[in-house]
Amino acid sequence: MNVTAVPIFPHTAPTRLNNDWLKTLCLMILCIATALTSHTLYAQQSDAFSPSEASSINLPQNNKQSLTSETSNSFQNTFTNPFAESTEEFLTVDEAYKLSIRASDTSIIAEWVIEEKYFLYGEQFRFFINGDKVDATRPAGEVSYDVIFEKDVEKYYTYTQAIINRSALPAAINDNNSIQLSVTYQGCADAGLCYPPETKNFSIQNNQVSEIRVTLAHDGNSPQQNTTSSNTQSTLSITLLMLLLAIGGGAILNLMPCVFPVLSIKALSLANHTDTRSRIRHGWSYTLGCVLTFVVIAGLLLLIRDAGKAVGWGFQLQSPSVITFLAFLFFIMGLCLSGRIQLGGSWMGMGQSLTQGNSTSSSFFTGVLAAVVASPCTAPFMATALGYALTQPTPIALLIFAALGFGMALPFLLLSHLPQLNRLLPKPGQWMETFKQAVAFPLYLTSIWLLWVLGQQVGSDGIVLSLLGVFAILFSLWISGIKPRLKSLTVMLSCIAIVAIIWQNNQRIGYEDDPQATSSHGLWEPYTSATLTQLRNNNATIFVNLTADWCITCKWNEKRVFTDETLQAMKDKGVYLLEGDWTRYNEEITALLDEYGRGGVPLYLLFKGDELTPATILPQILNPNDFKQLIEQL
Incomplete structure (x- = not known):
């Protein structure tokens, strides 16, 4: 069936463009836009964070023993579960919970891939660096009643991670390129068996991670360090999981x-x-x-x-x-x-x-x-x-x-x-x-x-310039309709105008005030790292919203969840509201995203009034009812 398009403008026919001519112009515009993007990013960003000079610190030989003694009392009654079925075939700890460690200049991240029908307890994580206990940030887990602890506890299924912010570590640790990390965790199977606390030790040299395996010789020698295949297998498992998450997230983009x-x-x-x-x-x-x-x-x-x-x-x-x-x-x-x-x-x-x-x-x-x-x-x-x-x-x-x-x-x-x-x-x-x-x-x-x-x-000047480009396109179409022989000329002039407008808008960076300084609106205050540090030092409860005007998910949450009534309820409970606007590049916001292992916005962080307690990472798509319940629990 032949279908004829109905022209928008009366008395003119649709403009038909030559392919080679159009492709050349479009590619030219795209190349210019790409070049301007790269130039803009380099112009906007300052030097990256540089790692500190390093020296060596040794792990105390009694570190594992101290970890075990610290946690043994709380786990004493959970090692044997009376509800476990004797006929069930259970996985080993390493099979049920595949742990891998990765390190960068800004953070150390521990990741667990958890087998189906197994889970980890949120409150049983322990982290030690060079013998000193450190805090780590974890995403929010599932809260449910536990028959072992006889109370509501936080549990993690399928996957979880814990992030240690290196900027929050003592200077003596950050000044060394050799870090000894000790991680303790405990989990259970849905069928009833609970494992004793598991402790693994790692050596981090210039951000390269290797596991320290403890082998006891006949003469009682100290632990022997080697890089094991189990850590490699855990990394492979996590990479496969990330590939599946990426495929699922890509499908949702449609x-x-x-x-x-x-x-x-x-x-x-x-x-x-x-x-x-x-x-x-x-x-x-x-x-x-x-x-x-x-x-x-x-x-x-x-x-x-x-x-x-x-x-x-x-x-x-x-x-x-x-x-x-x-x-x-x-x-x-x-x-x-x-x-x-x-x-x-x-x-x-x-x-x-x-x-x-x-x-x-x-x-x-x-x-x-x-x-x-x-x-x-x-x-x-x-x-x-x-x-x-x-x-x-x-x-x-x-x-x-x-x-x-x-x-x-x-x-x-x-x-x-x-x-x-x-x-x-x-x-x-x-x-x-x-x-x-x-x-x-x-x-x-x-x-x-x-x-x-x-x-x-x-x-607003950028909007006006762009509207002039729209005017040039419409005028070109009108001229092409009444004077077909001028079609090539008008198309060329329109493309030149578009390229000029793109260039001019790119040059306008810095003409306006920094939007981060004026991004706060309503009950929000603009985010800065200094403000967050000061509030945390005062043990304040803080909610951080990292957003951008071009982020559709962010705007959806702000419309449905961050209503004036909800924000006022948070203020009434003494919660400080910080908003970081990433519409334009901002180094402090980028550093915070990197600190919590995120590549983009939105990111929602809740600090619950304790300087040493890590932030809770909220889901990207927020449910209004769940968010209100979270506020009521503050």
């Missing part, structure tokens, strides 16, 4: 309002492909576009990190040049879907070609576009995976980001491989043209939202 319309149209276009091989090719082309885009973004992030800069996930939307480019891109896409611009030939990643292109390049560029749109956000399951990836060697980090892109492409890939799922899709017809034009409006709204984010970074 629900973003600016991604879902594009994915919907591309999914519906599969109904036009009756050949199974053709559908599969399109599925894998889309997947390749998603995966490569995430890998490229991750590669840029890792290059900046390795150059000594601290950056996090979503860093690309801290650049006005990228925001301006995306705003124009979404506006042009909206014009394409509205039928105002038609793209010919093999350049089929946007607009009308999203539903009518037969080339696999259309699917590839749709995957690229969807990944670019979704990349600034952090979905559930993603935060842990991204935080882990940013502390790993480059090959593992890129593998996790590739898994994120694969997870995002997975729904479309399943549609392309499983014909029975395609039967659930509506049949092609006139309604698809109407639907295509209708979903153009969410893209227009996305452009408006991006302009709002731009205004938060560079002020």
Whole structure:
């Protein structure tokens, strides 16, 4: 069926653009935006944290004995459980709880992969460095009644981690490149057996971790140190878990309002492909576009990190040049879907070609576009995976980001491989043209939202400049409609105007006051590391909200959970509210994200009024009722 798009402007036909000309201009704009982004990040960021000079401190030989004696009283009655079934075959401690340690200049992170039907007790963790007890930050666990302790206790299933902030350690420890870490933990099986407390010792030399295995010789010699395969196996298990979390988080990204319309149209276009091989090719082309885009973004992030800069996930939307480019891109896409611009030939990643292109390049560029749109956000399951990836060697980090892109492409890939799922899709017809034009409006709204984010970074002048670019595009379309012979000239002038506006908006960084200094609103106070340190020294209860204007998850939580009534209830209980705005790069916020093993926002931390008690990390997507209950318990 031949469908003719209804022009937005009367008496003019849709403008058809030459492919090679359009591809050249788009690639030129994209390259300039990328170069400006890199320049901006280097200009904004200061020198990275440098590790201290090091010397050696030895672990006391009686360290393990002291750990055991400290915890033996509390665990004395839990070693044997009368409720355990004698016929149950239980795993060993190392099989049930796979522990691995990783270290960086800013933190030491202990991670456990926990087998199904087993759990760890939250209150039984103990950490010693060079014989001194230290605190570690853990995410909130599941609270339930325990028949052993006969009270509600915090438990961890599947996975957990504990983060030791090295900046909070005594100077004598940080001044050494040799650290002896001792970790004690205890868990149980759902079937009833509880294990005695398990203690493992590790040596950390220049952030390289090896386990200290204790072997007793006949003459009672001291422990012998070697690097064991069990630690390697634990690291492999955690990496596999992070890959699964990345795939799950990537799949959830498809629900973003600016991604879902594009994915919907591309999914519906599969109904036009009756050949199974053709559908599969399109599925894998889309997947390749998603995966490569995430890998490229991750590669840029890792290059900046390795150059000594601290950056996090979503860093690309801290650049006005990228925001301006995306705003124009979404506006042009909206014009394409509205039928105002038609793209010919093999350049089929946007607009009308999203539903009518037969080339696999259309699917590839749709995957690229969807990944670019979704990349600034952090979905559930993603935060842990991204935080882990940013502390790993480059090959593992890129593998996790590739898994994120694969997870995002997975729904479309399943549609392309499983014909029975395609039967659930509506049949092609006139309604698809109407639907295509209708979903153009969410893209227009996305452009408006991006302009709002731009205004938060560079002020109202940046918005006005961008609107002048929109005017240039519309004027170019009007001239092309009434004077077709001037089409090439007007397109070229519009692209030059867009490039100039992107450049000018990028130069406006620093024209406005630092948004972090004025980001507080309502009952929030702006976050600074000095403020947090001072409040913690005074044993204050503190809630920290790290957010950004371009973070959709952050805005969702702020609208549903952080209401004036809820925030006032927290203030009435003496809770200090600190808000860190990461819309533009901020070194102190980036350091706090890195300290708690997070690659991006949102991050919610609750400090419960004790200088030595680590913060509780709240979920990324908050439930209003659960949050109110948390406030009532303060």
